[in-house]
Amino acid sequence: MISKDKYRKILTVLAEFYPTAQTELVYHNGFELLVAVVLSAQTTDKQVNKVTPELFKHFATPEQLGQANLLEVESLINSIGLYRNKSKNIIKLAQIIHEQYHDELPTEKEDLLKLPGVGEKTASVVMGDYYHVPALAVDTHVARLAKRWDVVGDNASVEEVQKKLMELTPKKDWIVTHHRLILFGRYFCTARSPKCLNCELLTLCKYGKNRLKIK
Ligand code: SF4
Known part of the structure; x- marks a missing residue:
């Protein structure tokens, strides 16, 4: 070793x-960062950056994305890998953030980890880049x-x-x-x-x- x-x-x-x-993902707030990191699994940041501007133009807040039509979200991100599953996950996580966290990102890593599509890597990136908590x-x-x-x-x-x-x-x-x-x-x-x-x-x-x- x-x-x-x-x-x-x-x-x-x-x-x-x-x-x-720093990250090459483009985002303007914590919610956008979280969604972008979820979308980046097994896909390049460049690919994610191509779809997120239009996605966030249509659904700017957790409340809006949480109420989105699945097929519409799929059509906005279908150039990235695993888009069907990712579409379901980001709608669901947006609903949870709206209903349980009043449109704010959870501040604890253990709460981030409970969100759909959020694993250790995603939670660590968000804790580091958004909250500046060493990760x-x-x-x-x-x-x-x-x-x-x-x-x-x-x-x-x-x-x-x-x-x-x-x-x-x-x-x-x-x-x-x-x-x-x-x-x-x-x-x-x-x-x-x-x-x-x-x-x-x-x-x-x-x-x-x-x-x-x-x-
Ligand atoms: S390019 Fe990568 S594998 Fe090659 S010497 Fe440098 S660190 Fe090692």
């Missing part, structure tokens, strides 16, 4: 690459990088990845580190073609060294 020192060096390099990393959400990019850097073993679960990253990362940096890892994984250390030959992390990266057969 990677040492804490080496991992912290990786974080330093990433901080230089992405000093002000280090793990998505496919974050998990891949943690495995490539030997922070965790190849078979580690999402929960194990999250636990280990939170252990090694200063708590004050959890939120920005999540975004830095996503940007690095999305644009540089991609699943299919990581740019190892040009990577400043190569000497710290077990996967890259193995791939390029460097000792």
Whole structure:
């Protein structure tokens, strides 16, 4: 496994690459952020950003989205993956937010987790980005990088990845580190073609060294 020192060096390099990393999802309030994150599961942020302006133009508040016609919502977001299920979930979560929380986002993570379509990753992102509560959400990019850097073993679960990253990362940096890892994984250390030959992390990266057969 990677040492804490080496991992912290990786974080330093990433901080230089992405000093002000933040989500690429476009939103104007907490409700829009929550819906956008729910929609982003197994879909790119770019795809989500293409559908949300029209969605929020039609249904600007939890009350309006909660009363929306399912087929209409489906027609507005049908270019993204799993749109049928996501349509049901965002209507239902909008109803709950309107009825139980008076159109405000729940402030507790455990309450966010009870909403339809909201799992650990979504709740952590909302807690971090909206409430600024330290959270280090793990998505496919974050998990891949943690495995490539030997922070965790190849078979580690999402929960194990999250636990280990939170252990090694200063708590004050959890939120920005999540975004830095996503940007690095999305644009540089991609699943299919990581740019190892040009990577400043190569000497710290077990996967890259193995791939390029460097000792
Ligand atoms: S060396 Fe390759 S695998 Fe390792 S972090 Fe860089 S791009 Fe990713």
